[in-house]
Amino acid sequence: MQSNATLEYDYSIVKLYMWTAVIFGIVGMTIGVLIASQLAFPSLNYLLGEYGTFSRLRPLHTNVVIYGFTVSGIFATFYYVGQRVLKVSLAESKFLQALTKLQFGLYLIAATGLVISLGMGITASKEYAQMEWPLDALIVVIWVIWGIVMFGLIGLRREKTLYISMWYYIATFLGVAMLYLFNNAEVPTIFFSGGLGAWYHSVSMYAGTNDALVQWWWGHNAVAFVFTVPIIAMIYYYLPKESGQAVYSYKLSLLSFWGLMFIYLWAGSHHLLWSTVPDWMQTMGSVFSVVLILPSWGSAINMLLTMKGEWNQLTENPLIKFMVLASTFYMLSTLEGPIQAVKSVNAIAHFTDWIPGHVHDGVLGWVAFMIMSGIMHMSPRVFKREIYSKSLLESQFWIQTIGVVLYFTSMWIAGITQGMMWRAVDEYGNLVYSFIDTVSVLHPYYTIRAVGGLLYLTGVFMFAFNVFKTATAGRRLEQEPRYRSPMA
Amino acid sequence: MTSVEIEQLRVYLYVIGAGVVTVIFYxxxxxxxxxxKKGEKDYEKYGKLALDDELDSEILEKNPKLENDKKE
Amino acid sequence: MFHWLEKNPFFFAVGVFVVIAYAGVIEILPNFAEKARPVKGLKPYTVLQLAGKEVYKKDNCIACHSQLIRPFKSETDRYGHYSLSGEYAYDRPFLWGSKRTGPDLHRVGNYRTPDWHANHMWNPKSVVPDSIMPAYKHQFTNVADLETAYAEAVTVKKVFGTPYGPDIAPGKAAYEKELKTKILPEALKIAKRMKRDDLVKMVEAGKVPEVVALVAYLEKLK
Incomplete structure (x- = not known):
């Protein structure tokens, strides 16, 4: 970079991933609002012919928000936080710098392939692992490059100790790598059939119950290592930095880390309660799910206590609002999850709308809030400009919070209503409701959910506009802000 | 091994594993x-790593491998 | 020991990996030691049914329909006998689903007929007035990819030993033969039971519409 001037952190790759996070956020959540509306108003299924039905769009929604929005957010924040807590600039190694650019290029190709193939209905059909084998292979390459850069930076670091955020990023890297490889083990059919059929088609290495077990070991832990672990990495950096307060208890953060690492992985079988997997494993899934509350709350409470004596910042700084609410939602959904994992509750909740409700108070309230506040915190630093509008950020916060609340309350009611109606029997033991009765009754809740989603999406557009204006029209900053992000 | 033996082994491994990890954890x-308490370590100081994270910020503990070739 | 681990990123990473992999080793690996045992009398999917399973995946029925009947009276009353592990022995991937926006389909072949499915897929409201399921009219004109389904049958036979007869063999010639002698006649039977002339005509012309394959698959779910 600069030859004679002082060395600076290299944010070029951070900016690229920030933009993809913003774009995929908009795309993924727009599809989300569309499919939520389709459940309330089925005629919306016919906007795009074969390609616009709820069923075809739903994996597109989940995959774009996971692999597009969230993974972009993880990469953007890692390349920012990683450089800073290790005190090493990417510009110091041309090799690592080039690798990040290569990774971004491959990432764009994979993302495009993902959208096209899922839109066409080319799918391996395992949830959150729908991509067929050529894309899976590409994802592995992207992930390996990330690992090389991560450990490359660690090798060059000036600071001997790895900050807790780095622990979580390392765990993200390892966890996803292991889970992804195992769950996506598949056999391409073209190599065994003498060149017959579609080249991208494959069959799963596992059959039936085994496949289900591996899938939910993945499904559950992908949530751990994509929606929880890296997001905790973010909050351990951004909240202290934005507030100027060191983590309340560093020791507690270390303990929560190991607790989470060990316990989370055991809880996966709670997705398969009352199914055909062995009984003792189901019970273990339930028990560990409950124990999991401890490390989760350890992190969340640690974050809230970090603000001790500085609660005035909550009213003054909208970014602090976002982050404090995010850790609160984290507490909510890590309490809700174990409740659903209790076998008797699960008997009612499984297969109902309570499950998407639970997922969304986590992802909307915790994951997306954290990623957005991370991007907002980085904006003034990477663009060297003041945040464009504080009032926009404030209104975004309130609109989205209302959106999330509408979303999960309506889905709680919908889920429990439907679960109870499925099992309702009259005095002679006959089922009271036909299946369609239990669908019709949900219409108002589906409508409320769609409205909630629309509010949240509105907030995302406000956020995107704010980032865009910050990058192009914010007041220029002479000096990098130390703690609190300046905003107009 | 029969499936019953595997099932047993797995329960043993589980109990032992959980036990070992719990002990290590405590x-x-x-x-x-x-x-x-003994004053050997101060873990809380690492919290500052997030706050003083400029390239020219003071380094808490230098990475020994880099002491020679990289100086601020 | 701990402090050393915290400052050696490599061994730290190994430590994390051991901790997170432990659960997997115990929960998952032993299951591979024993193959999934099919229940008695379970036949592998025919090529037409496999093609139907591909349609089921392509239009992603799994988004709203489960294939897992849990052992509760309310479920067995509604859908039939609860699901057994061995019934899924040939399901690659498994299609249990995780959400019942629509009813469970694991035994749908017991209580719905091909012509009911034909009407339902064409316009769900014609048979269930309050249905929120979209119509899948494109399945009546799109042609099912039988060759890929055949390739899948060959693959699972070779790699996993799924018990298919000697006719299921690699290569174009074997496929053409299977198509003429087995797949098309089976499709024609289904198309006739669906009571739609356009479908019958398409099959007679050697092209199997997606919906015919799909119904063949749904008929197998019993």
């Missing part, structure tokens, strides 16, 4: 707090 808690 030992870790004790270690963290005791080493701080």
């Amino acid at each position: 030992y870790y808690i004790i270690y963290l707090y005791r080493s701080e």
Whole structure:
């Protein structure tokens, strides 16, 4: 970079991933609002012919928000936080710098392939692992490059100790790598059939119950290592930095880390309660799910206590609002999850709308809030400009919070209503409701959910506009802000 | 091995594994707090890593491998 | 020991990996030691049914329909006998689903007929007035990819030993033969039971519409 001037952190790759996070956020959540509306108003299924039905769009929604929005957010924040807590600039190694650019290029190709193939209905059909084998292979390459850069930076670091955020990023890297490889083990059919059929088609290495077990070991832990672990990495950096307060208890953060690492992985079988997997494993899934509350709350409470004596910042700084609410939602959904994992509750909740409700108070309230506040915190630093509008950020916060609340309350009611109606029997033991009765009754809740989603999406557009204006029209900053992000 | 034996082995491994990890975990808690009480370690200072993260910020503990070739 | 681990990123990473992999080793690996045992009398999917399973995946029925009947009276009353592990022995991937926006389909072949499915897929409201399921009219004109389904049958036979007869063999010639002698006649039967002339005509012309394959698959779910 600069030859004679002082060395600076290299944010070029951070900016690229920030933009993809913003774009995929908009795309993924727009599809989300569309499919939520389709459940309330089925005629919306016919906007795009074969390609616009709820069923075809739903994996597109989940995959774009996971692999597009969230993974972009993880990469953007890692390349920012990683450089800073290790005190090493990417510009110091041309090799690592080039690798990040290569990774971004491959990432764009994979993302495009993902959208096209899922839109066409080319799918391996395992949830959150729908991509067929050529894309899976590409994802592995992207992930390996990330690992090389991560450990490359660690090798060059000036600071001997790895900050807790780095622990979580390392765990993200390892966890996803292991889970992804195992769950996506598949056999391409073209190599065994003498060149017959579609080249991208494959069959799963596992059959039936085994496949289900591996899938939910993945499904559950992908949530751990994509929606929880890296997001905790973010909050351990951004909240202290934005507030100027060191983590309340560093020791507690270390303990929560190991607790989470060990316990989370055991809880996966709670997705398969009352199914055909062995009984003792189901019970273990339930028990560990409950124990999991401890490390989760350890992190969340640690974050809230970090603000001790500085609660005035909550009213003054909208970014602090976002982050404090995010850790609160984290507490909510890590309490809700174990409740659903209790076998008797699960008997009612499984297969109902309570499950998407639970997922969304986590992802909307915790994951997306954290990623957005991370991007907002980085904006003034990477663009060297003041945040464009504080009032926009404030209104975004309130609109989205209302959106999330509408979303999960309506889905709680919908889920429990439907679960109870499925099992309702009259005095002679006959089922009271036909299946369609239990669908019709949900219409108002589906409508409320769609409205909630629309509010949240509105907030995302406000956020995107704010980032865009910050990058192009914010007041220029002479000096990098130390703690609190300046905003107009 | 028959499936029954595998099933048994797996339960044993599970109980032993969970036990070992729990012991290590509690030992870790004790270690963290005791080493701080004795004044050997100050874990809380690492919280500052997030706050003083400029390239020219003071380095808490230098990475020994880089002491020679990289100086601020 | 702990402090050393915290400052050696490589061994730290190994430590994390051991901790997170432990659960997997115990929960998952032993299951591979024993193959999934099919229940007695379970036949592998025919090529037409496999093609139907591909349609089921392509239009992603799994988004709203489960294939897992849990052992509760309310479920067995509604859908039939609860699901057994061995019934899924040939399901690659498994299609249990995780959400019942629509009813469970694991035994749908017991209580729905091909012509009911034909009407339902064409316009769900014609048979269930309050249905929120979209119509899948494109399945009546799109042609099912039988060759890929055949390739899948060959693959699972070779790699996993799924018990298919000697006719299921690699290569174009074997496929053409299977198509003429087995797949098309089976499709024609289904198309006739669906009571739609356009479908019958398409099959007679050697092209199997997606919906015919799909119904063949749904008929197998019993």
